[in-house]
Amino acid sequence: MKAIITLVFLLPLVVYSQNSDWAYINPDPQIDFYGIKFFDQNTGYVIGSGGAFLKNVSGSTDWISIPTNTTRDLYAMHFFNANTGYVAGDGGLILYTSTGGASWTSIATTSGYALRSITFINQNTGFAVGDSGELYKTTTGITGWQYASVTSANLRSVYFYDSLKGFVCGDSGKFLITTNCGVNWNVQIVGTENLYSVCFINSTTGFLTARLGSRKTTDGGNTWNSFQVGYAGEENSVKFVNASTGYVYGKNGPISRTTNGGSSWQPWCSYQLFHGNKFRDISIVDSATSFVCGEKGWIIKCYGTDQVNQNAYNLGGSRTNLSRISFTGASTGAMMGEGSLLFITTTGGDKWNISFSGSNSWFEGTSWLNKLWVFSHESWYKELYNPGVGGFPSFSVQQSTDQGATWSGTRNFGSMGYGVSDVFEAGGVTYISLSLEVKKNSGAGWSTVYNGSAPGKIHFADANTGFVALSQSGLKGVLYTSNGGSNWTTYSTGSTKYIESVYLRSSGLGFIGCDSSLLLRTTNFGLNWSQITVPNNLRVQNISFTDENTGWFMGTNRNSPYTGRLYVTNNGGASFQVMMSLMSFDVKGYSFVDPANGYICGDSGKVLKTTNGGLTFVTHNPEIAPEKFSLSQNYPNPFNPVTNISFSIPFLRGVTEGRAVFVKLTIFDLLGREITTLVNEQMQPGSYIVDWDASNYPSGVYFYRLEAGDPSTGSPKGQTGRGFVESKKMVLVK
Numbered sequence: 001m002k003a004i005i006t007l008v009f010l011l012p013l014v015v016y017s018q019n020s021d022w023a024y025i026n027p028d029p030q031i032d033f034y035g036i037k038f039f040d041q042n043t044g045y046v047i048g049s050g051g052a053f054l055k056n057v058s059g060s061t062d063w064i065s066i067p068t069n070t071t072r073d074l075y076a077m078h079f080f081n082a083n084t085g086y087v088a089g090d091g092g093l094i095l096y097t098s099t100g101g102a103s104w105t106s107i108a109t110t111s112g113y114a115l116r117s118i119t120f121i122n123q124n125t126g127f128a129v130g131d132s133g134e135l136y137k138t139t140t141g142i143t144g145w146q147y148a149s150v151t152s153a154n155l156r157s158v159y160f161y162d163s164l165k166g167f168v169c170g171d172s173g174k175f176l177i178t179t180n181c182g183v184n185w186n187v188q189i190v191g192t193e194n195l196y197s198v199c200f201i202n203s204t205t206g207f208l209t210a211r212l213g214s215r216k217t218t219d220g221g222n223t224w225n226s227f228q229v230g231y232a233g234e235e236n237s238v239k240f241v242n243a244s245t246g247y248v249y250g251k252n253g254p255i256s257r258t259t260n261g262g263s264s265w266q267p268w269c270s271y272q273l274f275h276g277n278k279f280r281d282i283s284i285v286d287s288a289t290s291f292v293c294g295e296k297g298w299i300i301k302c303y304g305t306d307q308v309n310q311n312a313y314n315l316g317g318s319r320t321n322l323s324r325i326s327f328t329g330a331s332t333g334a335m336m337g338e339g340s341l342l343f344i345t346t347t348g349g350d351k352w353n354i355s356f357s358g359s360n361s362w363f364e365g366t367s368w369l370n371k372l373w374v375f376s377h378e379s380w381y382k383e384l385y386n387p388g389v390g391g392f393p394s395f396s397v398q399q400s401t402d403q404g405a406t407w408s409g410t411r412n413f414g415s416m417g418y419g420v421s422d423v424f425e426a427g428g429v430t431y432i433s434l435s436l437e438v439k440k441n442s443g444a445g446w447s448t449v450y451n452g453s454a455p456g457k458i459h460f461a462d463a464n465t466g467f468v469a470l471s472q473s474g475l476k477g478v479l480y481t482s483n484g485g486s487n488w489t490t491y492s493t494g495s496t497k498y499i500e501s502v503y504l505r506s507s508g509l510g511f512i513g514c515d516s517s518l519l520l521r522t523t524n525f526g527l528n529w530s531q532i533t534v535p536n537n538l539r540v541q542n543i544s545f546t547d548e549n550t551g552w553f554m555g556t557n558r559n560s561p562y563t564g565r566l567y568v569t570n571n572g573g574a575s576f577q578v579m580m581s582l583m584s585f586d587v588k589g590y591s592f593v594d595p596a597n598g599y600i601c602g603d604s605g606k607v608l609k610t611t612n613g614g615l616t617f618v619t620h621n622p623e624i625a626p627e628k629f630s631l632s633q634n635y636p637n638p639f640n641p642v643t644n645i646s647f648s649i650p651f652l653r654g655v656t657e658g659r660a661v662f663v664k665l666t667i668f669d670l671l672g673r674e675i676t677t678l679v680n681e682q683m684q685p686g687s688y689i690v691d692w693d694a695s696n697y698p699s700g701v702y703f704y705r706l707e708a709g710d711p712s713t714g715s716p717k718g719q720t721g722r723g724f725v726e727s728k729k730m731v732l733v734k
Contacts, residue, residue, distance in 0.1 A: 205262075318343070666678070
């Protein structure tokens with residue numbers, strides 16, 4: 001079943017599209033953050049794109065979104081305490097609050113350029129700098145901001161060492177110094193690179209960071225020399241908490257820390273966690289604790305007393321590319337993201353715990369998360385890749401029995417030089433395929449059950465019965481066993497196409513999915529195979545079923561941009577159709593726990609959840625306001641295989657504008673059996689069109705029934721209350 005719904009509704013002249021059967025459960029927040037300020041271990045703020053201002057009062061992942069009445073990006077802030085402070089951003093915006101963000105005063109500046117940095121030397125005297133030479137000063141707090149014309153270069157950072165001496169840095173090496181609180185500015189040139197931040201630890205010793213390097217002065221800024229930060233990234237910034245302890249952070253590199261005034265620097269707070277990200281600001285609470293924010297939703301709490309004793313906790317979200325999502329029930333699931341990130345939820349995706357899932361051993365090197373498998377609440381596996389030293393990489397498979405909290409299960413496995421092709425667990429038995437063998441673990445250790453040509457993907461219906469793909473050169477095939485690998489039978493695909501996925505049920509229903517749109521089906525454990533027609537040029541991946549009839553595969557286009565689509569069947573795989581409700585989504589992974597409840601993930605941190613199979617789509621076109629309930633005859637009728645069903649929901653007497661009405665649209669067969677539900681939700685008044693795709697249903701007479709009622713009557717969900725019920729007949733002819 002597939003359904004497309006179009007809503008036409010009289011209000012603003014815009015068109016809205018919404019996937020009513022798929023809800024986003026992304027690992028939020030996912031916006032770009034530019035500034036962070038914590039006052040203690042629990043209380044702090046973070047600002048970012050779109051006017052975002054978030055508050056935390058528990059030092060946890062619970063953030064409170066506070067309105068700022070702007071959609072402009074906010075880049076900088078300065079708070080005197082948890083209640084009183086300023087934020088600055090796009091378009092010359094400056095906002096002031098004395099109520100912790102409960103109310104804001106907007107301060108006008110003379111130009112529309114972005115302000116990148118703001119600081120105060122007391123409650124009244126402050127400075128703000130930004131693009132195109134924007135440099136403002138106030139001596140009266142909220143009012144009286146005056147513009148100073150010093151340079152036309154973009155200015156990125158302003159810092160005052162005391163009440164008189166201050167510094168500003170910007171693009172093309174521009175460096176400004178004042179010794180009289182901004183009455184006059186002396187312009188210097190420090191190299192040619194863009195300068196990102198400036199900080200002084202005493203009247204003579206200071207630091208500058210540039211796009212690809214850092215500089216230090218010991219004469220008050222008159223001369224500057226390069227200094228080495230170690231594992232420095234790009235576009236770095238620098239902050240010191242006191243004369244000894246400081247931090248450098250930026251793009252594509254770790255946070256580096258000094259505890260000796262900048263004489264030496266060491267990576268700090270889990271080096272790998274920050275690789276590939278751009279961090280914009282750091283708030284230093286004490287010598288051991290800092291909070292870091294950055295782009296793509298990153299908010300990290302860092303705690304460490306030295307290079308060895310360090311911890312990092314993600315308090316934010318992530319917009320990284322996702323893959324390999326798997327749920328073991330309606331609540332518990334995991335997925336893998338770029339940069340060795342592991343996402344775990346126990347709340348059905350309402351909240352995600354994000355952690356770096358590699359390892360950081362200064363002796364053995366760095367390991368990266370390579371693959372992830374989830375089979376039950378008690379058995380998860382991950383593969384780590386270690387590039388090794390001297391060209392000798394290693395791989396290890398680690399088991400978790402506590403939903404990813406620890407990875408010290410009894411079925412860990414390590415190998416040198418080659419990775420694990422696949423892992424599968426069924427009936428308490430784990431199988432691993434390697435380059436030339438298949439191993440088995442029933443709880444007493446690993447034993448080899450197959451030696452031979454290039455085993456690949458694995459799927460077992462139970463502890464003893466399963467398929468293993470063969471990836472050798474030439475014709476491909478699968479190994480079949482019914483006795484736990486004591487004996488194997490080889491079935492050829494008759495093709496040289498690489499096998500992407502295998503699947504087997506205890507009934508004998510099985511599949512082989514290959515590169516280049518080859519999908520084979522068996523109903524007798526592989527004795528006989530038939531080819532199932534699928535669209536051209538697909539890699540048929542990740543075949544799975546939740547019962548004998550309902551199943552899916554992920555079809556990834558072999559050509560750029562390698563788009564992924566989800567294909568569904570409800571006739572045991574005799575035919576598959578693309579899931580129309582996901583045509584605008586590039587599917588990178590999926591997981592269904594039953595025919596109704598499923599999850600998909602994709603690039604840029606996108607995760608979707610459905611509770612009714614994900615087969616309905618809604619479009620809202622605001623042009624018509626119906627005066628009464630109505631259900632129209634479907635068109636065309638007879639039809640093959642798609643027909644349109646139109647209905648209207650009016651404004652009900654006593655129901656305020658914008659209130660929703662519960663609506664249910666159901667399809668029945670000639671015997672009166674309910675075969676599918678197209679709509680089952682609260683809907684705004686308006687006119688709707690539902691496109692029902694009956695590709696998976698046989699020819700015959702069908703009925704459709706609309707139930708709609710006013711939820712304010714208190715009638716139970718699924719009943720009509722004060723409302724409308726009507727049915728009509730339609731004919732499917734194939």
